[in-house]
Amino acid sequence: MLIVDRVDKSYRKGGFFSRERQQVLKNISFHYEQGECLGIIGESGCGKSTLGRLLLGIEKPESGSILLKGKKAGGNRAGSGSISAVFQDYTSSINPYFTVEQAIMESLGIGRDRSSRRDNHAKVDRLLKHVGLDPHCRTKYPHELSGGQIQRVCIARAVATEAPCILLDEAISSLDSSVQMQVLELLKRLKEIDKLGYIFITHDIQAAAFICDRIMIMRNGQIEEIVSTTQLMDVQSPYAKKMLQMVIS
Amino acid sequence: MKRIGSLLQDRLALLSLFIITSTLLAGIFAPWIAPNDPEEVHMELRFASASWEYLLGNDHLGRCVLSRLIYGIRPSVLGVLAVLAISVGIGTAIGFIAGYFKGKLDALLMRICDIMLSFPGYVMTLGIIGILGVGLQHILLAFVLMKWSWFARIIRTSVMQYADAEYVKFSKTLGIGSLRIIWKHIVPVTVPVIAVTSSSAFSSMVLQLSGYSFLGLGVQAPHAEWGMMLNEAREVMFSRPELLLAPGITTILFVSAVHFFTDALQVALDPKLGSSGRKKQRKGRFQTANLQGSEVA
Numbered sequence: 001m002l003i004v005d006r007v008d009k010s011y012r013k014g015g016f017f018s019r020e021r022q023q024v025l026k027n028i029s030f031h032y033e034q035g036e037c038l039g040i041i042g043e044s045g046c047g048k049s050t051l052g053r054l055l056l057g058i059e060k061p062e063s064g065s066i067l068l069k070g071k072k073a074g075g076n077r078a079g080s081g082s083i084s085a086v087f088q089d090y091t092s093s094i095n096p097y098f099t100v101e102q103a104i105m106e107s108l109g110i111g112r113d114r115s116s117r118r119d120n121h122a123k124v125d126r127l128l129k130h131v132g133l134d135p136h137c138r139t140k141y142p143h144e145l146s147g148g149q150i151q152r153v154c155i156a157r158a159v160a161t162e163a164p165c166i167l168l169d170e171a172i173s174s175l176d177s178s179v180q181m182q183v184l185e186l187l188k189r190l191k192e193i194d195k196l197g198y199i200f201i202t203h204d205i206q207a208a209a210f211i212c213d214r215i216m217i218m219r220n221g222q223i224e225e226i227v228s229t230t231q232l233m234d235v236q237s238p239y240a241k242k243m244l245q246m247v248i249s
Numbered sequence: 250m251k252r253i254g255s256l257l258q259d260r261l262a263l264l265s266l267f268i269i270t271s272t273l274l275a276g277i278f279a280p281w282i283a284p285n286d287p288e289e290v291h292m293e294l295r296f297a298s299a300s301w302e303y304l305l306g307n308d309h310l311g312r313c314v315l316s317r318l319i320y321g322i323r324p325s326v327l328g329v330l331a332v333l334a335i336s337v338g339i340g341t342a343i344g345f346i347a348g349y350f351k352g353k354l355d356a357l358l359m360r361i362c363d364i365m366l367s368f369p370g371y372v373m374t375l376g377i378i379g380i381l382g383v384g385l386q387h388i389l390l391a392f393v394l395m396k397w398s399w400f401a402r403i404i405r406t407s408v409m410q411y412a413d414a415e416y417v418k419f420s421k422t423l424g425i426g427s428l429r430i431i432w433k434h435i436v437p438v439t440v441p442v443i444a445v446t447s448s449s450a451f452s453s454m455v456l457q458l459s460g461y462s463f464l465g466l467g468v469q470a471p472h473a474e475w476g477m478m479l480n481e482a483r484e485v486m487f488s489r490p491e492l493l494l495a496p497g498i499t500t501i502l503f504v505s506a507v508h509f510f511t512d513a514l515q516v517a518l519d520p521k522l523g524s525s526g527r528k529k530q531r532k533g534r535f536q537t538a539n540l541q542g543s544e545v546a
Contacts, residue, residue, distance in 0.1 A: 053418075056421070056422045057421075057422065058418060058421045058422065083422065084422060084423075085419055085422045087415040087418060088415075092414040092415045092416065093416055093419070094416055095414075095416045095437070095438070096438065097437045098416075103416075106420065106423070106425075107419075107423055154419075157419070161423065
């Protein structure tokens with residue numbers, strides 16, 4: 001479904017007249033099949049989130065191509081939306097002036113007229129229940145909700161787009177461990193019920209191993225290794241081996 | 250609308266709003282409200298004290314002080330308000346473009362702003378008056394030329410702060426257009442900043458205009474203006490100090506009202522200081538507390 005082919009990305013370093021550029025992603029190529037859960041792990045600054053932004057079409061690669069069902073990601077603005085997203089920082093993930101309802105409506109309302117408003121009302125209720133929230137939350141503002149609740153709203157919002165794939169960029173990293181577990185359980189449940197696929201960007205190997213089918217290990221903007229979770233112990237590259245050992249010990 | 254409701258519960262804000270709106274209305278409807286012609290000279294009434302016909306007395310030419318105060322609202326307040334609207338409008342447009350799209354456009358616009366900001370404001374205003382001649386409209390023109398870049402900078406900074414927020418990123422992944430994102434997500438969060446900076450700039454511009462008129466560079470006699478009234482009263486400062494009081498107190502009162510209103514607006518526009526149904530929730534909480542209490546008893 002998603003084919004990433006030899007993607008490079010760099011950013012300008014220093015001031016406006018500086019010619020120096022920092023290479024963030026180098027020669028990234030991989031395939032993603034519909035419905036699978038791909039984990040992308042690596043240390044901070046290895047280019048995970050940049051790759052995420054490229055996949056979402058917010059930024060464009062410098063060279064190489066990202067093909068979504070044969071079409072370029074982010075090329076056609078109105079048509080993009082086959083990947084949805086949940087981000088890390090729950091304090092800024094919902095507009096502070098929006099109620100929960102408005103936030104979810106935003107992703108429901110794409111390309112639809114106002115006559116289906118009542119439809120949407122019922123849909124919001126269903127989505128909130130779906131992610132384990134009380135439908136009374138709909139009139140609340142984000143600062144009145146807890147971190148875990150906001151992240152659930154964000155998941156509901158991502159599910160509402162009916163995209164087959166959701167990109168979770170460190171979506172559980174800013175939550176505490178018990179809430180992390182609840183959200184992971186929720187994601188696992190949604191994966192089974194709705195046949196959703198995830199691209200799960202994290203630095204937490206255990207969380208990735210819990211939910212993912214395949215894991216891609218990144219280092220310094222390059223793919224170190226892609227391995228399926230069941231064979232996680234048989235990684236080849238020395239970096240991946242070292243990383244796994246640190247988690248186990 | 251909820252936010253405006255909370256603003257109306259603040260008594261100081263209400264009082265300030267009342268002062269501001271009544272001043273504006275008095276300025277707009279000056280010919281109907283003013284009891285006398287502000288420029289009519291009665292030499293026999295020089296320095297007359299307050300009477301029923303002339304409620305605040307008469308000045309050194311026997312003109313009605315109250316009428317002059319009311320007509321003075323027009324250049325002092327309404328003129329400044331129009332200038333403010335223009336310069337905030339230009340500043341907002343440039344600030345949004347620079348802050349949201351970033352990159353080369355941002356760099357270019359900000360260098361232009363830097364050039365404009367590097368001129369000292371007072372000196373530039375004096376320079377423009379020197380070139381174009383003395384007069385209210387030239388001061389107002391100078392205000393527009395000098396202020397827009399300042400607004401553009403402040404608004405750009407606050408736009409940038411929100412342009413990278415994750416809800417904006419999410420809207421981008423939904424494929425929503427830039428204009429719609431700006432309107433739905435960035436305008437609401439920057440409105441408090443725009444409101445607060447522009448209203449504080451408003452009061453300082455009112456003071457500046459009065460200052461220039463006091464120096465004789467702005468409004469020309471015989472037209473009324475608060476700063477010029479102060480200047481006229483200055484000559485009889487020791488023998489007739491009460492003539493200073495009317496324009497002085499009016500200026501102070503109006504400028505303070507704008508400041509207090511700005512503060513209240515800032516509080517009212519911040520969603521984190523309010524809540525969706527605070528009263529209801531509080532009531533609910535008390536009820537459950539009572540229930541628990543009775544259970545224990």
